[in-house]
Structures are given as structure tokens and as C-alpha cells.
Amino acid sequence: MNPTRSILIVTLTLGVTLGLTACQRGDGQITTLNARIPAAPPGAGVMAGYLDLRNGTQQALRCDAVSGPDFGAAEIHRTVVEDGQSRMLREQIVEAVPGAIVSLAPGGLHLMLFRPQRELRAGDQTVLTLRCGDTAVSATFQIQDLH
Numbered sequence: 001m002n003p004t005r006s007i008l009i010v011t012l013t014l015g016v017t018l019g020l021t022a023c024q025r026g027d028g029q030i031t032t033l034n035a036r037i038p039a040a041p042p043g044a045g046v047m048a049g050y051l052d053l054r055n056g057t058q059q060a061l062r063c064d065a066v067s068g069p070d071f072g073a074a075e076i077h078r079t080v081v082e083d084g085q086s087r088m089l090r091e092q093i094v095e096a097v098p099g100a101i102v103s104l105a106p107g108g109l110h111l112m113l114f115r116p117q118r119e120l121r122a123g124d125q126t127v128l129t130l131r132c133g134d135t136a137v138s139a140t141f142q143i144q145d146l147h
Contacts (some may be wrong), residue, residue: 029056030132032079032139033101037147039122049074049111049128051139052103055096061132063094068128070080072115079107088112094130 016048033049035087055061094109096102104110111128120126122145129138 002022013015026110030054030061030135030137031056031071032137035141036144037141039134039143040116044120045115047113047116048069048106048107048142049113050103051092051111051141053096053130053137054099054101056097056100057091060098061094061096061100063130063132064092066111066128067131068113068126070117070120070126071097071113071128074116074128075112076104076112077112078109096101 006120032052032056033052034137035048035049037047040047053061055065063076066076068074076091076094077088079086079088090112094102096105102109113128120143122143124143126141126143127138128141129136
């Protein structure tokens with residue numbers, strides 16, 4: 001067998017193997033629950049997003065980015081209380097060990113959603129995607145009325 005053909009066969013075999021591994025680790029094993037965004041007053045430039053992220057994979061999950069078409073920018077933040085004052089820190093990483101559920105909720109880790117590209121009212125939906133290493137997971141967020 002010529003060397004070029006051997007390299008091609010090894011490359012194709014490796015590519016198929018890696019593709020199967022990515023599929024096995026993908027969509028069905030990282031799941032989201034309770035994805036919601038509280039409705040904000042008209043013209044608000046910032047909103048918050050909350051969800052539960054379940055790591056059903058066999059590896060630690062490290063999500064470091066979030067995006068969606070309805071926002072100019074999105075970040076992962078953490079609320080901390082220091083000297084009786086509550087403030088938000090840009091965290092930018094959500095980590096979950098295999099089998100864990102991490103809650104992004106008021107008062108802790110959450111999504112900060114900047115510059116809404118359209119008015120989002122109670123009952124509307126929007127999709128946000130979290131990037132977790134070489135995998136991404138999308139969730140449909142329900143805009144909820146707080147009243």
C-alpha cells in the first residue's frame with residue numbers, strides 16, 4: 001500500500017471515530033431546564049437569564065460563553081455580598097462535574113443579557129446558546145411576567 005493511501009485511511013478512520021465521540025457527548029447529554037428571563041420594562045438595556053444546566057456526560061463541563069440573536073452581548077455573572085452590599089462579578093465560567101446540575105438563579109450565577117435587539121414581553125421566547133468546550137447547548141428561554 002502506498003504511504004499516501006495509508007495516511008488517508010488513518011485520517012478518515014480517526015475522523016469517523018472523533019465524530020462518533022462528539023455525537024455521543026453532544027445534544028442528548030447536556031440538558032437545560034427551567035430556562036427563563038424575567039420581563040423588563042420597555043426600553044431596558046439589560047436583562048437577566050436563569051436556567052438549570054445538567055451535565056449528563058462523563059467529563060467535567062466548563063461553559064465559558066453565551067450568545068443569542070436577540071441580544072447584543074451576553075455574559076455569565078455571579079452575585080456576591082460583601083460588607084452587606086450586593087454586587088455582580090463577571091464570572092464567565094460555569095463548571096459542572098459529571099452528573100451535576102448547576103442552577104443559574106437569582107442571587108448566584110446568572111446570565112446578563114445586554115442590548116436587547118427587540119422588545120421581549122411576557123410570553124415571548126428567545127434562544128440562547130452556551131458554549132461548553134467543543135460542545136454547545138441551546139435553550140429556549142420563556143419571558144416571564146413577574147406580577
